[in-house]
Amino acid sequence: MPHADAPLYQALADELRGAMHDGRLAAGARLPSVREAARTRGLSINTVLAAYRQLEAGGLVEARPQSGYFVRSRLASPSAPRFAPASSRARAAESAVLTRIPRVIAAQADPDTIDLSLACPKGGDFYPGEKLSRLVADLARRRPALLTDYPLPPGPLVLRREIARHGLELGMELEPDDIVLTNGCMEALQLALRAVTRPGDTIAIESPTYFSLIPLADRLGLKAIELPTHPESGMSLDALELLLSEKRLQAIVAMPTVHNPLGTSMPVAAKRRLAELANDYRVPVIEDALYAELQFATPLAPVAKAFDRDGWVIVCASYSKTLAPGFRIGWMEGGRFRDELAAIKFSSSVSQPALLGEALGRYLDSGGYAQHLRRLRRTYAAQIDRLRGLIDAAFPPGTLATQPTGGFLVWVELPRGCDADRLFDAALAQRISITPGTMYSPSGRYTRHIRLSGCYPFTDRHIHALMTLGGLATRQLETA
Ligand SMILES: Cc1ncc(COP(=O)(O)O)c(C=O)c1O
Secondary structure (H helix, E strand, O other): OOOOOOOOOOOOHHHHHHHHHHOOOOOOOOOHHHHHHHHHHHHOHHHHHHHHHHHHHHEEEEEEEEEEEEEEEOOOOOOOOOOOOOOOHHHHHHHHHHHHHHHHHHHHHHOOOOEEEOOOOOOOOOOOHHHHHHHHHHHHHHHHHHOOOOOOOOOOOHHHHHHHHHHHOOOOOOOHHHHHEEHHHHHHHHHHHOOOOOOOOOEEEEEOOOOHHHHHHOOOOOOEEEEHHHEOEEHHHHHHHHHHHOOOEEEEEEEOOOOOOOOHHHOHHHHHHHHHHHHHHOEEEEEEOHHHHHHHHOOOOHOOOOOOOOEEEEEEEOOOOOOOOOHOEEEOOOOHHHHHHHHHOOOOOHOOOOOHHHHHHHHHHHHHHHHHHHHHHHHHHHHHHHHHHHHHHHOOOOEEOOOOEOOOOEEEOOOEEEHHHHHHHHHHHOOOOOHHHHHOOOOOOOOOOOEEOOOOOOOHHHHHHHHHHHHHHHHHHHHH
């Protein structure tokens, strides 16, 4: 209750605190702008600022550059992932992961199912679709040879030059001639693994990891060792160094900057150490930097590739999450493996469509990308806050969620008594699709985790689905 004699700024701060307490101002909500609050309440700008700053000092709101003040979520971040002992069930778990992936993809393709998990932003809210379609139409009309000539590698120079230019923002000094264009980031990961491993080899992966890496490693005949990966410190580099010193690894796959599914990043010093370990032990790191440009804080933190001394870091990325998922254009810079990678790309899929590559290059060259990324970062930061706020409201007490540093994914740890696989089945029965934590580990760890994504507009239907999901998790606890 605001006190009648309290200074004006204190009264305003107390009132807002009360609104946060009873849910009228939910986590992720934006406070009225300072100017607007001053005008509607007849207060001075300094009074409103003093109230907002008091709430900020108390950790209740945060100021975001050029966006305003936002209510912070009180959800705690999960502790380090817990590891079940290596078990004889690992093989069975791996095949469970492999059979679940097609079910999840089928659910996502079903228009009657609401998808709360997959990392596929859709539509005009997230991509400059109109501008890209104009560029494609214009190029197709003016340069029909882009459609009728066989597209030989290395692909449009304008695109490779722009990839190198934008790489500077992530601390990478890349040469356009060293860039191999690929069919999305997925093909880049596959080419990288094929270039540096042979069937029967062992690779280190993060745990949890991006679920498509599991079938990929499986099909290439690779054994994957899971390294504990903490939301704040990233992959355990001590465990990695132990394996490297025992010569047990032929490659390492990591997402040090905006990890999938954690949504968080390794500290820069740890990325530097990761690159140094690769160079010192002469074992390649395949760095998946797909979400690195979607870091919320600017200037962007460098990726591990920025610290590559002798070409042992292969960096892979694409424009699937930032610009044009339908183009399927990705890229890689393979350091000392460059020639081999170009040869494998040619023998597996020759090249990428010239028209789309040229259009993407032109878009990047036009200067609109930086502005688009700024908008996207702001949008996703707000979406993540909103999502965390909804998780806070919908899920049972004791639920934890990561505090992402970029992108649109949140890793949620449910309280003891919940089971993510059963939750997946129960949710699907109500036409809600999620990805259970067991999909993110070849040995089926993370039985109480789910990944949720915030890359869709939060319609009433989505909010209802999240509340239903939280209700299903709560029911699991009640019947546990
Ligand atoms: C971490 C990560 N790497 C790679 C990919 C595949 O990217 P693309 O669609 O560009 O092939 C994804 C897609 O979701 C991803 O999340």
